Amino acid sequence: MPKSPWSVPVTEALHASGVRVADLDTNATPGFRGDKKAGELLLEERRAVLSGLQEKLYANGRSGDPRNILLVLQGMDTAGKGGIVRHVIGSVDPQGVDHAAFGVPSAQERRHHYLWRIRRQLPRGGQIGVFDRSHYEDVLVVRVHDLVPPDVWGKRYDEINRFERTAANAGTTIIKVAMFVSLDEQRKRLTQRLDRPDKYWKFDPADIDERAYWPAYQEAYQAVLDRTCTEYAPWYVIPSDRKWYSRLAVTELLIDALGKLDLDWPPARFDIAEQRRRLADL
């Protein structure tokens, strides 16, 4: 049997339990034995595996199975959330993807509870839902910038846990991914956006302002990991200085989650011989 490219299953290597955000090596490639080239080659293979499993999930959803996957992506600007959508989610059939990006809440959204807009975007049966940012912004940017008083955001961790438990009980496999780059790597990536006219549109001067709050964000992320990493909705911490690694890691997390659903093709809900006869006649 050929040696696995992983020394430790990715769900163990990246599990948030015990992680100290401030001490994280964002350049590491936990659990993976290979280098960039090996990682990129493997990603190509695993994208195909993911696509095959996704089709089964979709088929079951179409046949009434309520189960679905929700991938929650969190991370500072430039951490690579968009790249995950493009290169990982982009490998599966768009029909089976419910993608939602949560930016600054609109006026309408602000009139509702912060989970209102989230709940509306929960994936349907058979779908892979992707949240590019999420309800966690309500305990991250909101906490860092004092957008609501501490006793308001302070209650949200438990509320989020209850919300996620309800979704999990209804058939959603929740995979939460926190992507971390170093301050230096972020500077490199932001600089690239200033150097290349095809990247200007990705640059927002406010992203630089946020760099001053880095320690506060680390603290807020630490609280998120400490208080909302649950059995039914675990956090995985992805060192993301190396894009090839973060994409491979999230691909493996999705493959693992789909594998655990133990999906088969839905059985025929009609008499095959009868339908063959009808078809021959018509």
Added chain:
Amino acid sequence: MPKSPWSVPVTEALHASGVRVADLDTNATPGFRGDKKAGELLLEERRAVLSGLQEKLYANGRSGDPRNILLVLQGMDTAGKGGIVRHVIGSVDPQGVDHAAFGVPSAQERRHHYLWRIRRQLPRGGQIGVFDRSHYEDVLVVRVHDLVPPDVWGKRYDEINRFERTAANAGTTIIKVAMFVSLDEQRKRLTQRLDRPDKYWKFDPADIDERAYWPAYQEAYQAVLDRTCTEYAPWYVIPSDRKWYSRLAVTELLIDALGKLDLDWPPARFDIAEQRRRLADL
């Protein structure tokens, strides 16, 4: 200069004007000089071109440009609408895709005007919207099966034209694609769904019932093409017995539409030198 693989631009070769649905050769490959192998090779190249253009559209949308693309897919069962989504739309970044499938209207949808659910799914600026079936079902299945009286569906053609003109004026480039397979080809594809356990889920006995209405559907499609093929929302008729051809053709239609938007990367809306200095300091 190398010879183009197309003898006629695809927008001309496939334009619905003058098409007689009942006489259509669904096995043809209008305008394309090559065979299946050449078509499949070309598709790979053109998928990358489409993806590049789509990124520019998305970038402009993020920068406030309201323009977007709407691809409307219509066709009898097995015509290959799903394959277009998977293999054509699947080549672009999922962040830039608004996909909507319109099945039998729900109870809630039925309480509204038939365009209500359609309007809600119109693509946002920068997005490629994909309608898998659409408001045209309201003059196709509805007409064929007398779901509403003729004087009701009869008014819808003009109403749809007005609706589409409004959307076009607001910045939506509308591309409507009618995919046609022959009755024989449909039988082959339905048979395959009965032969392969990984395809059972795609089979619906009702699809066979619909075969008895083939001439009525052809007539209803003819009326759609005759009455709703407009300058601002043209129909293209895709012979779809050959999947490689239909996928290539729709890819070219999208590339053509994106090309006509004459997109450039959005300019920097900040002082680049100033942002470089700020970034060096922080």
